[in-house]
Amino acid sequence: MLRTSFHFPGGVKPDSNKEASARDPIAFAPLPERLALPLKQSAGVAPSPVVRVGERVKKGQVIAAAEQWISASLHAPTSGRIADIGNYPLAHPSGLPAPAIIIETDGLEEWQERPPPDWQRLAPQEVQQYLQQSGVVGLGGAVFPSHVKLDAEARMEELIINGAECEPYVTCDDRLMRERAAEIVSGIALLRDLTGAGQTLIAIENNKPEAIRAMRGAISEHRENFTVVTLPTRYPAGSLRQLIYALTGKRAPFNVLPTAMGVQCFNVATVYSIWRALAHGEPVARRVVTVSGNVRAPRNWDVPLGMSMEALLQLSGPLSDTNGLIVGGPMMGTFLPLTNAPITKGSNCLIARSPRLFPPRPPESPCIRCTACAQACPQGLQPFELYWWSRARDFDKAARYALSECIECGCCAYVCPASIPLVHYFRYAKGELAAAAREQKMADDAKSRFEFRQFRAEREKTEKAEKLAKAAAAQAAKRAAEESAASGEPENMASQEERH
Amino acid sequence: MMLSSPHLREANSVPRIMRLVCVALLPGIAVYTALIGPAVLTQIFLASVAALFFEAAMLKMRALPVRRFLGDHSALVTAWLIALTFPPLSPWWLTVTGVFFAIVVAKHLYGGLGQNPFNPAMVAFAVCIIAFPALMSQWPAQGLTLPFEQQLEIVFGFSPRIDALTAATPLDAIKTALKTNALRVDNIQELLRSQNLYGTFAGRGWEWVTMTYLCGGAFLLLMGVITWHAPFAFVTSMAAAAAICWLIDPSRFSDPLFHLFSGGSMLGAFFIATDPVSGCSTPRGRLIFGCGAGLLAYLIRVFGVFPDGIAFAVLIMNICAPLIDHYTQPTVFGLRARESDT
Numbered sequence: 001m002l003r004t005s006f007h008f009p010g011g012v013k014p015d016s017n018k019e020a021s022a023r024d025p026i027a028f029a030p031l032p033e034r035l036a037l038p039l040k041q042s043a044g045v046a047p048s049p050v051v052r053v054g055e056r057v058k059k060g061q062v063i064a065a066a067e068q069w070i071s072a073s074l075h076a077p078t079s080g081r082i083a084d085i086g087n088y089p090l091a092h093p094s095g096l097p098a099p100a101i102i103i104e105t106d107g108l109e110e111w112q113e114r115p116p117p118d119w120q121r122l123a124p125q126e127v128q129q130y131l132q133q134s135g136v137v138g139l140g141g142a143v144f145p146s147h148v149k150l151d152a153e154a155r156m157e158e159l160i161i162n163g164a165e166c167e168p169y170v171t172c173d174d175r176l177m178r179e180r181a182a183e184i185v186s187g188i189a190l191l192r193d194l195t196g197a198g199q200t201l202i203a204i205e206n207n208k209p210e211a212i213r214a215m216r217g218a219i220s221e222h223r224e225n226f227t228v229v230t231l232p233t234r235y236p237a238g239s240l241r242q243l244i245y246a247l248t249g250k251r252a253p254f255n256v257l258p259t260a261m262g263v264q265c266f267n268v269a270t271v272y273s274i275w276r277a278l279a280h281g282e283p284v285a286r287r288v289v290t291v292s293g294n295v296r297a298p299r300n301w302d303v304p305l306g307m308s309m310e311a312l313l314q315l316s317g318p319l320s321d322t323n324g325l326i327v328g329g330p331m332m333g334t335f336l337p338l339t340n341a342p343i344t345k346g347s348n349c350l351i352a353r354s355p356r357l358f359p360p361r362p363p364e365s366p367c368i369r370c371t372a373c374a375q376a377c378p379q380g381l382q383p384f385e386l387y388w389w390s391r392a393r394d395f396d397k398a399a400r401y402a403l404s405e406c407i408e409c410g411c412c413a414y415v416c417p418a419s420i421p422l423v424h425y426f427r428y429a430k431g432e433l434a435a436a437a438r439e440q441k442m443a444d445d446a447k448s449r450f451e452f453r454q455f456r457a458e459r460e461k462t463e464k465a466e467k468l469a470k471a472a473a474a475q476a477a478k479r480a481a482e483e484s485a486a487s488g489e490p491e492n493m494a495s496q497e498e499r500h
Numbered sequence: 501m502m503l504s505s506p507h508l509r510e511a512n513s514v515p516r517i518m519r520l521v522c523v524a525l526l527p528g529i530a531v532y533t534a535l536i537g538p539a540v541l542t543q544i545f546l547a548s549v550a551a552l553f554f555e556a557a558m559l560k561m562r563a564l565p566v567r568r569f570l571g572d573h574s575a576l577v578t579a580w581l582i583a584l585t586f587p588p589l590s591p592w593w594l595t596v597t598g599v600f601f602a603i604v605v606a607k608h609l610y611g612g613l614g615q616n617p618f619n620p621a622m623v624a625f626a627v628c629i630i631a632f633p634a635l636m637s638q639w640p641a642q643g644l645t646l647p648f649e650q651q652l653e654i655v656f657g658f659s660p661r662i663d664a665l666t667a668a669t670p671l672d673a674i675k676t677a678l679k680t681n682a683l684r685v686d687n688i689q690e691l692l693r694s695q696n697l698y699g700t701f702a703g704r705g706w707e708w709v710t711m712t713y714l715c716g717g718a719f720l721l722l723m724g725v726i727t728w729h730a731p732f733a734f735v736t737s738m739a740a741a742a743a744i745c746w747l748i749d750p751s752r753f754s755d756p757l758f759h760l761f762s763g764g765s766m767l768g769a770f771f772i773a774t775d776p777v778s779g780c781s782t783p784r785g786r787l788i789f790g791c792g793a794g795l796l797a798y799l800i801r802v803f804g805v806f807p808d809g810i811a812f813a814v815l816i817m818n819i820c821a822p823l824i825d826h827y828t829q830p831t832v833f834g835l836r837a838r839e840s841d842t
Contacts, residue, residue: 009833014508093503168508241834253834331506358507365514365572366614369776371727372512380833384781402832410506417512424504 005246010378011234012411014168014331016207021290021298022171026179028302029315031078031105035306036088036342037063038100042137043144044070049101055082058112060283062133063101072135072145076103077285077304079110091309091327091341093334100342103306116281119190124150127194127278134277135284135345140173140238140267141328143346146274149264150194157262158248159197161188161271163204163211164231164238167329170349172288173268175300177204177211181218184268187275189224195264200226201247202268207233235331236409240265242378254405269348289343291316293326293351308340309350318352326351330358331410365418373412373422379405383412383422390429395436398429406430514613518573520725521771524716525580528767531712535705536588536640539651543583546592546655550599551579558608574613578602581621581771585764585811586628587639589654594635598624618818619778625811637807639669670703671763672807674754703762710766717770726774729783733790734769734797735760741798753802763801768793768810778818784828785821793817 040046047064051057057076064074083104087097117130128147136146140162161184165173177184192200202219204212212228219226229247231237241252243265250261258265266274269288276282285305289312292298296317303312309325326333327347335353373383381402389398406426413422533540555575559566582598602620610616629636646654720726742756759765764772773779773793780789793813800809 012510014510245833251834256834326507330508333505333507335503335505335507353507361509362513363568365568366612368514368517368574368614369781370517370725371776371781374781374830375727378833380830382781382829401829405832405834408505414506414508415510415512417514417517419509419513421504423506427504 005229005231006249008237008242008245008378009380010376010411011236011242012376012414013234014414016233017169017292018171018174018207021169021292021300022174022208024297024299026172026175026288026300026302029304029307029312031107031109031304032307032311033105034083034308035077035080035103035105035304036100036308037074037077037103037306038088038090038098038342038344039064039074040098041074041135041143041305041345042072043142044068044072044148046099047071047074049085051082051085051101053082053085056080057082057103058110060114060285061112062283063103066132066145069132070145070148071132072137072147073133073283074101075135075283075285076112077306078103078105079108080105089339089341091334091336091339091344091347093336095339114281114283116279119278124194131274131277134273134282136270136273136277137284137345138267139269139273139284139287139345139348141332141346141348143344146266146270149259149266150191151259155262156195156197156259156264157199158264159188159192159195159200160243160247160263160265161191161200161202161226161268162238162240162243162265163202163208163215163268164243165208166205166233166235166238167331167333167349168235169292169351170290170329171292172290172300172348174208174211176269176272176288177208178214180272181211181214182221183275183279184272185215185218185222185224185226186279187271188226189222190275190278191264191266191271192226197264200224202226202228203231203237203243203247204228205233205237206230235411236378236407239378239407239409241407284345287343287345287347289347290349291352292349294319294322294354294357295352303343305344306342308342309336309347310338310340312343313338313350313352316352319354321354321356322352323355324353326353326358331414332408361421362419364420367418367420370417372415372417376411376415378409378411379407381406383426386429387420387422387425390425393432395429395433399433403429403433514572514574517725518577520720520723521577522573522580524719524725525584525713525771526716527712528709528716529580529584532584532588532709535709537646537651538648539588539646539655540583542652542655543586543588543590543595544580546595547579547583547599548576550596551575551582551603554600554603555608558604558612562608562612564612569613572613575603575607578607578620578624581767582624584767585621585625587636589638589640589651590635591654592656594628594632597631598628601627614777616777617821619772619775619814622772622811622814622818626815629806629811633806637672639807669763669807670706670758671801675802675807703758707761710761713766713770717766720770720774726770727783727786729786730773730779730790730793731769733787734773734794735765735790737791737794738765738769738798739794741795745802759798759801763808764810765797768797768814772810772814773817778814778821780821780824780828782825782828782830784830785824788824788828789817789821792820 045068047066049064051063057063059076059079061076062073063076066073080103084102088100089095090098119127128150131147137143138146163173163177188200202215212230216228231246236242244250244252244258244263248263250263252258252261273284286302288300289303290300291312298316324338325336327336328334328349367384367387369384377383385401386398386403408423410423416422552575556566556570559569579599582602586595586598602624606618606620606623607616717731721728738759739756742759745753746755773790780786796813796816797809800812
């Protein structure tokens with residue numbers, strides 16, 4: 001079934017650079033001797049460790065359990081021994097360490113017995129809990145715990161499955177759809193039942209014809225009525241709000257959740273892991289990672305979580321002039337030195353950098369208001385105005401030009417002829433606005449505390465005064481009573497005095 | 501090293517944009533030179549040298565990296581526009597004065613590239629036509645062909661400026677006819693023909709220069725350097741204003757086609773109204789900007805005292821640009837029109 005898509009504003013068309021890594025099937029990475037699993041692998045609250053140093057763990061065993069609702073459990077990707085629980089470096093430009101569990105693997109791959117649940121009989125809340133305990137989070141990059149999105153109360157009009165994969169270089173979803181389409185389609189059917197969606201749309205950019213064919217084939221085999229929508233290749237087609245608009249024509253503002261508009265959206269890799277969890281009892285302890293860029297053999301690897309990025313990069317043979325990494329795609333990913341920081345649930349792609357592939361940005365020159373950025377902005381913003389006000393430190397003005405609607409996709413900085421790192425300015429301005437809002441809140445809180453204290457002091461004073469007045473009144477009354485007890489006498493005295 | 505995403509950049513730069521504008525002017529310059537002679541190239545050379553000199557001096561005084569900023573070619577674009585809008589036989593010092601006002605006053609004193617509220621080339625034109633109205637109105641007479649040496653002598657002042665060298669432009673001729681009813685011509689077209697000023701659809705010869713400016717503008721549109729809004733609105737509003745007057749009294753007003761291909765209309769529509777720095781930045785704003793500039797240019801050139809109205813029209817619209825931008829902000833994606841109003 002053919003279906004046309006709506007045209008979201010702006011967007012850019014960088015070279016996709018996907019061919020090299022999409023050519024070969026997904027390969028299983030050899031098991032490293034050591035895995036480092038940062039506790040915080042999802043949005044929300046990090047789970048708490050439930051293992052002790054020295055303890056033996058089995059593959060799939062929970063090593064950190066979610067205690068809050070917006071959180072997901074963490075599992076051992078293989079069997080082994082807990083070597084340490086402590087602070088270890090993360091894949092973050094700051095290089096600051098964060099709490100992690102270190103596992104020394106034993107190579108036995110001994111599974112923790114975990115029979116799959118009878119999910120068709122489970123209540124929606126039980127399905128949610130099971131997914132949370134299986135550590136299922138959005139694998140597209142945002143790593144939001146998936147169970148939170150499966151609110152049983154809300155009935156969805158459209159279920160959107162995101163296979164757009166619009167970032168250059170990244171091909172892990174492409175390969176997953178080509179190789180594991182049947183399981184993805186089973187997972188989609190499951191999500192369709194859970195969300196009660198009237199219509200199920202699978203979005204894939206038209207530069208992935210094999211994935212489109214594989215998904216269509218699996219859909220007709222499963223006799224499902226899902227629609228594969230072929231999107232024109234234009235970054236950021238896979239961005240949540242752009243995708244929803246392209247498929248349904250619904251526009252979701254920044255502060256409105258898509259669910260409020262009857263739309264729910266899952267990434268294909270997330271759908272796959274939901275299926276593995278519910279149908280096979282398998283928690284999220286591995287993921288597919290694209291290794292590309294300045295390497296001899298770009299390809300996709302099925303990797304245990306916690307494997308060092310450096311070790312993974314070595315599998316694809318980095319060329320000698322490799323001078324660092326980009327984790328994620330080149331448009332929104334993080335720029336890192338060569339690092340042994342671990343692969344986490346959110347690491348979809350490692351790109352080996354070289355000065356040739358990613359030449360340093362030329363120095364920033366003055367903005368000539370050419371509006372290339374405004375024409376490229378998929379949110380219909382005026383980035384040059386935002387830049388102007390951010391630079392002038394007039395953040396309120398930037399906020400009035402709808403800074404909060406900026407999704408930091410990078411289209412503006414990509415097209416800017418003056419080489420201005422616009423997104424950098426916007427992150428800075430957003431940070432300043434958030435800090436100002438925090439300060440404002442603190443000031444407001446302090447003010448209300450002060451006002452309450454004033455009020456209390458005032459109240460105490462009036463209470464005291466009232467008490468005193470009451471006491472005085474009581475005393476006066478008492479005296480009056482005493483006086484009246486000796487009735488007549490004073491009057492007589494007074495009259496006597498008068499008579500003098 | 502830039503650590504912030506995105507880590508990719510399109511192969512575009514400010515120097516490339518400026519170079520493309522220069523390239524788009526080349527066909528116009530070629531036809532213009534063929535029509536007038538090498539004096540045109542002399543003026544361009546003179547203006548370029550002066551512009552680079554003033555630019556370098558100002559950058560130095562402002563303690564900015566001279567080589568990097570000089571290499572953005574923005575001064576060259578200003579210089580070329582000045583050379584093309586000033587009369588080709590202007591004395592050298594007039595051109596240099598124009599360039600001085602453009603680069604030093606209009607550009608750098610207002611903060612340099614990207615900061616100037618007024619189009620520098622138009623400031624130069626406005627200053628010079630007010631200060632030296634006679635010299636700025638001396639356009640070479642129709643069919644005048646002078647050898648290169650003689651043109652050089654006139655430009656550099658070794659040879660007396662003879663009135664016979666210059667003549668009224670078609671626009672001037674029409675205005676004179678309009679103002680002095682004494683001429684008592686039946687038809688403006690007749691008048692132009694009688695003075696041998698009229699070509700196929702506008703001023704003889706000059707019509708082809710403006711035609712090539714139009715082609716240059718189309719090239720810029722194709723390359724994505726400019727958007728269609730301002731030129732389209734400029735051309736449409738000027739044509740509409742001309743059409744209304746022409747339909748009311750064709751004996752006194754010439755037809756829209758004549759106006760579009762006379763004077764600086766095409767240069768104004770495609771190269772000046774599209775200036776990103778001093779013009780409007782929103783699509784609707786650009787339509788309003790172009791509309792206003794086209795209309796004002798027509799009114800000034802027909803009813804005003806100056807031979808052409810592009811410069812003043814553009815400068816007036818430059819003043820309005822920030823206000824127009826403020827009231828024409830586009831709707832933010834995901835928000836309704838009213839919510840995004842700031």
